[in-house]
Amino acid sequence: MLDLTAKTPCDGLLPVSHGPFTLTEIVPKALTSIAPFKGQAGAVSDTLQSAHGITLPSIGGATGNGSVQAIWFGQGQYLLTGPAPDGLDGIAAVTDQTDAWATVRLDGHEAAEVLARLVPVDMRPAMFPDGTSVRTLLGHMTVSITREGEGYRIMAFRSMAVTLVHEIAGAMEAVAQRL
Amino acid sequence: MRLPCPICGPRDSREFIYRGTALDRPAPDAGTEAWEEYLHLRDNPAGPIREFWYHHAGCTAWIEVTRNTATHEISDAVLAGGEGAA
Numbered sequence: 265m266l267d268l269t270a271k272t273p274c275d276g277l278l279p280v281s282h283g284p285f286t287l288t289e290i291v292p293k294a295l296t297s298i299a300p301f302k303g304q305a306g307a308v309s310d311t312l313q314s315a316h317g318i319t320l321p322s323i324g325g326a327t328g329n330g331s332v333q334a335i336w337f338g339q340g341q342y343l344l345t346g347p348a349p350d351g352l353d354g355i356a357a358v359t360d361q362t363d364a365w366a367t368v369r370l371d372g373h374e375a376a377e378v379l380a381r382l383v384p385v386d387m388r389p390a391m392f393p394d395g396t397s398v399r400t401l402l403g404h405m406t407v408s409i410t411r412e413g414e415g416y417r418i419m420a421f422r423s424m425a426v427t428l429v430h431e432i433a434g435a436m437e438a439v440a441q442r443l
Numbered sequence: 444m445r446l447p448c449p450i451c452g453p454r455d456s457r458e459f460i461y462r463g464t465a466l467d468r469p470a471p472d473a474g475t476e477a478w479e480e481y482l483h484l485r486d487n488p489a490g491p492i493r494e495f496w497y498h499h500a501g502c503t504a505w506i507e508v509t510r511n512t513a514t515h516e517i518s519d520a521v522l523a524g525g526e527g528a529a
Contacts, residue, residue, distance in 0.1 A: 398451070
């Protein structure tokens with residue numbers, strides 16, 4: 265049997281840096297979308313609290329950090345990063361998304377200036393503080409953007425990984441030229 | 444143009460797809476005339492109009508927007524699926 269080598273979504277593309285900005289790949293252990301059944305959001309939140317120590321975030325938010333995180337992921341939908349969830353049978357639709365998304369992290373002083381060229385949402389720290397998350401556009405792609413500390417965690421469909429890196433790296437370079 | 448998504452707040456119109464006039468569907472036995480009007484005939488008012496928009500790049504909700512075609516003023520935006528749909 266062939267022994268295939270697993271590649272990450274941004275294999276060979278990252279890291280990239282221009283001026284003060286760096287773009288690196290994040291490879292989460294597992295990604296799972298959780299869509300609570302009608303009226304079960306509270307039960308799902310309690311289950312996650314006892315199993316993984318985090319609650320479901322409110323709309324436009326994210327809870328947890330580092331190894332375990334729950335991100336608001338659209339109407340009635342959340343994304344758990346880190347462990348695969350336990351005990352959600354019968355109260356939520358649970359789908360493994362681990363290989364479906366490319367995840368990158370953008371860092372650097374005034375990284376919001378880079379995103380301002382690509383994203384139609386105000387990404388400045390005052391408007392988009394630590395722990396907030398949106399589903400929006402980056403160029404023509406739908407993405408999820410979460411503010412984590414000083415940086416931004418950006419997720420796009422895995423099939424768009426090359427475009428994602430190309431778009432962000434281009435904006436990084438253009439903004440760095442003007443500093 | 445910005446649309447006030449009831450879930451996400453005001454967002455750029457690029458995040459939305461227009462999904463047509465918000466009409467009340469006739470009863471199944473309402474007759475051919477009512478159904479032809481529902482399918483094919485649209486008013487073109489200079490004033491308030493109800494229309495559906497799909498927030499495809501955001502929360503994926505369908506919203507019903509009341510927009511004035513003469514002034515572009517948006518006076519209302521609610522979840523098409525009702526308030527419990529968030």
